[in-house]
Amino acid sequence: MDKMWSGRFSVSASNLLDQFNASIMYDRKLYKEDIEGSLAHATMLEKQGILTAEELAQIERGLQTILKEIESGTFEWKISDEDLHMGIEKRLTELIGDAGKKLHTARSRNDQVAVDFRRYVLRKNLEIVDALKAMMDEILVVAKQHTETLIPGMTHLQHAQPINFGFHLGAYLSMFQRDITRFEDSYKRNNISPLGCAALAGTPHDVDRDMTAKLLGFDSVSINCLDTVSDRDFALEILFNISTMMMHISRLSEEIVMWSSYEFGFVELSDEYSTGSSIMPQKKNPDVPELLRGKTGRVYGSLMGLLTVMKGLPLAYNKDTQEDKEGVFDAVETAEISLKILKEAIKTMDVKGHNMESACAIGHLSATDLADYLVEKCDIPFREAHFITGRAVAKGEELNIDLSKMEFKYLKEIDERIKEDVTEFLGLRHSMNARRSEGGTASERTKEQLAYFTTYLQGK
Ligand code: ARG
Numbered sequence: 001m002d003k004m005w006s007g008r009f010s011v012s013a014s015n016l017l018d019q020f021n022a023s024i025m026y027d028r029k030l031y032k033e034d035i036e037g038s039l040a041h042a043t044m045l046e047k048q049g050i051l052t053a054e055e056l057a058q059i060e061r062g063l064q065t066i067l068k069e070i071e072s073g074t075f076e077w078k079i080s081d082e083d084l085h086m087g088i089e090k091r092l093t094e095l096i097g098d099a100g101k102k103l104h105t106a107r108s109r110n111d112q113v114a115v116d117f118r119r120y121v122l123r124k125n126l127e128i129v130d131a132l133k134a135m136m137d138e139i140l141v142v143a144k145q146h147t148e149t150l151i152p153g154m155t156h157l158q159h160a161q162p163i164n165f166g167f168h169l170g171a172y173l174s175m176f177q178r179d180i181t182r183f184e185d186s187y188k189r190n191n192i193s194p195l196g197c198a199a200l201a202g203t204p205h206d207v208d209r210d211m212t213a214k215l216l217g218f219d220s221v222s223i224n225c226l227d228t229v230s231d232r233d234f235a236l237e238i239l240f241n242i243s244t245m246m247m248h249i250s251r252l253s254e255e256i257v258m259w260s261s262y263e264f265g266f267v268e269l270s271d272e273y274s275t276g277s278s279i280m281p282q283k284k285n286p287d288v289p290e291l292l293r294g295k296t297g298r299v300y301g302s303l304m305g306l307l308t309v310m311k312g313l314p315l316a317y318n319k320d321t322q323e324d325k326e327g328v329f330d331a332v333e334t335a336e337i338s339l340k341i342l343k344e345a346i347k348t349m350d351v352k353g354h355n356m357e358s359a360c361a362i363g364h365l366s367a368t369d370l371a372d373y374l375v376e377k378c379d380i381p382f383r384e385a386h387f388i389t390g391r392a393v394a395k396g397e398e399l400n401i402d403l404s405k406m407e408f409k410y411l412k413e414i415d416e417r418i419k420e421d422v423t424e425f426l427g428l429r430h431s432m433n434a435r436r437s438e439g440g441t442a443s444e445r446t447k448e449q450l451a452y453f454t455t456y457l458q459g460k
Contacts, residue, residue, distance in 0.1 A: 003080075003082075004086050004090065013080075018079050018082070021082060022079045022081075022082050024077055024079060024081055024082060024084055025079065026325055026329065027083050027084045027116075027325055028070075028077055028084045029120070029329060030116040030117060030120055031067075031088070032067075033115070033116040034084055034085060034088055034112070034116045037112060037115045037116055037119070037195065038059070038063055038103060038112075039059075039060060039063055039215075040211075040212045040215035040216050041103070041106075041107055041195060042056050042059045042063075043212075044211045044212045045102075045207075047208065047211065048205075048206050048208055049206075050105055050205060051099075051102055051105075055099040055102060058097075058099040058100075059096065059102075059103055062096040062099075066091055066092060075091070076091075085109045085113065086109070089103060089104060105205060106198060106203040106207050107196075107198060108198045108200075110229040111195055111196065111198055111228070114194035114197070114229055114231070115194050115195045115216065117324065117325065118190060118192075119217075121234050121235055122187055122190060122191055122234070124238060125183040125241070126187060127336070128242070128245075128335055128336070128339070129180050129183045129184060131335075131340065132176055132179060132183075132339060133180070133457055134339070134343055135340075135342055135343040135346070136173055136176050136177070136453065138343045138346045138347045139172060139346055140169075140173065140457065142169060142346060142351060143165070143166040143169035143173070143450055144166060144450055145166075145351070146164060146165035146166045146169070147167070147443045147446045147450065148166075148443050149166070149351070149356055149357065150162050150356060150357045150360045150428055150432060151163060151165045151266070151357075152356075152362075152363065152365060153168070153441070159359075159362065159363030159365050161366075161368055161432075161435070161441075162360050162365045162428045162429075162431050162432045162441075163432060163441040164432055164443060165351065165353065165356060166447075167441040167445075167449070170449045170450060172252050173450075173453045175251075176248060179241065179244060182244065182245075183238075186234065186237040186238060189234075189237075190233070190234035191219045191220075192213075192218055192220050192221065192222045193212060193220070193222060194222055194231075195209065195213065196209035196221070197228045198225070199316075200225060200226055200230075200317060201225055201226065209221040226315050227315075227316075230315055230317050230321065232306065232310055232321060235306060235324050235328050236306055236307060236310070238328060239299070239302055239303040239306060239328060239331055242299055242331045242332065242334075243300050243303045243331075245335065246295065246296040246300075246334070246335065246338065247296060249296065249338055249339075249342060250293045250296040253288075253289030253293045253342075254293055256269070256286060256289040256349075257286050257290060257293070260289075264355070264359070265355040266351070266352055266356050267349050267350060267352060268349065268350040268352065269284075269289075269348070270345075270348035270350070271284075273344060273345040274287070274288070275287040288341055289342075289345070292342060295334050295338060299330075299334055301327075302328065302331045303327075303331075306327055306328070357428075361404060361428070362402060363402070364393050364396055365402075366404045366425075366426045366427070366428060367392075367403055368389075368431075369426055369431045369434065370385075370388075370392055370403060370411075370422070370425070371385040371386050371389040372385075372434075373422055373426075374388055374389070374415070374417070374418070377421070377422075378415075380417065388414060388415050391414050392406070392410075392411060392414050395410055395414060403426055404426050404428050404431070406423075408423055
């Protein structure tokens, strides 16, 4: 009968129950948050006259010893202790005796785990923001080198209009910036202290929740204890934030996989971040972006998993909730390594600007420019201009000439209102630079966008 809660039981828990019930194998990751939470709680209990100064000093000493034991690997994590909260409390009592038994006054594991897990998630929101910024810095370096490098802009994976590669990468910078705002918003929204809610209904002890909130770096104290001990929105939010970020990473990864193929040949990943085949000696495989794409699915799984765990729970705490942690830990660790490796892969990737530009000469990328020319210079309504351009494209297909290189004599045959200056308009670089509306691809506009991200990242 070695359980802390064994008072009302007459037979010991089975080993099978211990295995099934325990979270100590993984929630031990929260040891720092747990010890800090206990220190704040004990400090408050002493100030409120619930613990003596001597008891507080003993608790502090004991917890510091435990911290050292954990960090040096000598702490004994026992499955029979069920979770880290009980493992640490039990060790504390072993170390300091009766004062250790007073630490749990006015507290429950329900508010304790809510504090620990919430603080872990809050910290990770901010750490992921830092890692995102470091990755964006590398994208920005490459983007700035390629504001003049033409690449086919696509819709439906079909050549659409010429853009520049810096602009293309700028699209990802926009996505990742939105991701940052999501992590930051979650941090602000959820920075609320559960400590003092106890099991579900608050506590009759004279606790000072503001004090513990302040000691633990929370902005405020939660409003309703019943909600607080069962609320896992903060965990769902980080899973959603990571899922969305991974979706963006996955889209970029998919492009890198395509661009690395012989068919595209737009980039080549460095040897350091590529892999070989065990049978085909010639191969160089883009495993990194493929895995990033794959891991995205795994992160979505954690989000769906926790949403499903939470959906049928009556108030307040239910043990189902213990299933909240592994998916979050896994998603956070996946996000961390993904951001790190994507940053390195981008930094070391060879961009083959020449191939990007050659690819622009196929698919009549400047067709819209001909239609725009007919509207602007010949005063032809856009719908008619669209039709005339379609005929020019058909002519190009027939002669096997891209519209950007079509000679004036052919264009004149299609519509006599077309003048010789048309060939300038059909040039690919001219086409890209013509799109100078705000947010457009023109090199000067792209440079403005990248300057915006530079300032944004510097200000962070
Ligand atoms: N290990 C538990 C969890 O992670 C801690 C809270 C347990 N509370 C309880 N009343 N059994 O959710």
